[in-house]
Amino acid sequence: MRRRLLAVLMALMGAAALLLCVPLADAYARGRTEHLLLQRRSEAVRFADLADRMRTAADRAELSAEIGRYAELYEAGVVVVDTAGETVARAGAGPASQAATDAATGTGTGTDTDTGDAGQDSDAGTGTGTGTGTAPESPSAATEARSRALTGRSTDRLPTLRPWGPRTVVLAEPVGRDERVSGAVVLAVPTDAARRDVAVRWSLIAAGAVAAFAAAALVAAGIARWLMRPLLDLDRAVERLTAGSLQARAVSDTGPPELRHLRQHFNTMAEAVADSIGRQRDFVADASHQLRNPLATLVLQLENVEPHIAPGPGLTEHTRALDEAERLEELLDGLLSLARVESGTAEPGDQDVAQAVRDRVTAWTPVFRAAGLRLTVAGPPGELRARTLPDAAGRILDALLDNAVKFVPRDGRVDVFATRAADGSAVVRVADDGPGVPEDQLGLLLRRFARSPEHQNVRGSGLGLAIADELARGSGGGLDVRGNVPHGLVVELRLPAP
Secondary structure, three states, rough: OHHHHHHHHHHHHHHHHHHHHHHHHHHHHHHHHHHHHHHHHHHHHHHHHHHOOOOOOHHHHHHHHHHHHHHHOOOOOEEEEOOOOOOEEEEOHHHHHHHHHHHOOOOOOOOOOOOOOOHHHHHOOOOOOOOOOOOOOOOHHHHHHHHHHHHOOOOOOOOOOOOOEOOEEEEEEEEEOOHHEEEEEEEEOHHHHHHHHHHEEEHHHHHHHHHHHHHHHHHHHHHHHEEEHHHHHHHHHHHHHHOOOOOOOOOOOOOOOOHHHHHHHHHHHHHHHHHHHHHHHHHHHHHHHHHHHHHHHHHHHHHHHHHHHOOOHHHHHHHHHHHHHHHHHHHHHHHHHHHHHOOOOOOOOOEEEEHHHHHHHHHHHHHHHHHEEEEEEEOOOOOOOOOOEEOOHHHHHHHHHHHHHHHOOOOEEEEEEEOOOOOEEEEEEEEEEEOOOOOHHHHHHOOOOOOOHHHHHOOOOHHHHHHHHHHHHHHHOEEEEOOOOOOOOEEEEOOOOO
């Protein structure tokens, strides 16, 4: 979500930067073009004034000298023509001079490739064109400028200069005024300096836009982090609460007021849930503990009465009552153990699972031998460390081996195997070749008090695997139960890496 929010903010800021920078760059280009027009037009006016006062050969020589110096200084082309289009004076060399000559004589071999502004300016009768690439202003627009000057109108607009063109612009100024127009001064001016100024200014604008965008991106990242931090904290708290950690709370106190209120409401809800579950667990633990003592007393009394009962139906019923009392005592012990596991506040730590497996198999080997079962163990010779609740691996393995002793027939086999999984977690697998459990009943084995119909008469409370599952989940792992091939049961314990 944070990436999506940043992507939206970055797109909006990029669009805003473009909307601000493009008009600014275009405005500067137009202003620089207008500045060039005003500069060159003032010089064209001066040349037109000299041409208008030209009466003698000396005046002609003065005009030629002036336009010559100008053409040499600015590498421009200057042509003065009369009303018949005949050249009166001319100065300059190179492309600019040729462009001025073509405009003055109304000739030109270039192809008009101008678009946009050129057509607009031509329609307005201003004698302008935009050109493409490095091409000069179009011959048709330049000729139009000369024609306008011969009718007494000055060039009042040039094509907008951009870094890529036009390379040369043409402007014309009438010689004389009103009905006394006697010719025209045509200037073909190179735009290298002006285009260079536009390129430099555009580069500065682009650099400023990039810097502003970078600064805005940093601000957007901070805003996104400010907005997402309480949400991520809530997500982690919900995940821990779902995993069974009732002490999980959202601690982030940043973000908008709405998210802070949500954090407060979540913590209030978590407190209420933890309090409710805690009271339920306390009740189970207290009830189990309070019932355990009188039940133990009852069992003791029943055992003491047994010698005084004569053989017969009464003794059989007494024996059955004693068995049920002992079964109830075992059930209360299981409930008490489960309540202790669920309400435990111990933090997970590192444990050598391989050593725990070896110790428990050694402890259970006499029990399996007495039951006529074969118990084998395989695993890494060294350490196999995992992160678990205190002695969780040994306690879970006790429950699994106790379950196997109860349900695997005599001459059966139980294999314990410990290994390291590809993701770094420790895996302990207990497989037997007993009768197993039908596929549709495998999901019931980890539930409390769950017993398959075939094993209702087997001694036990139905809480062993449930307690083992609680220990595994409290350690951050889990239990998985599946059928063995060709028959039997496989219980796999997975504990996270340290």
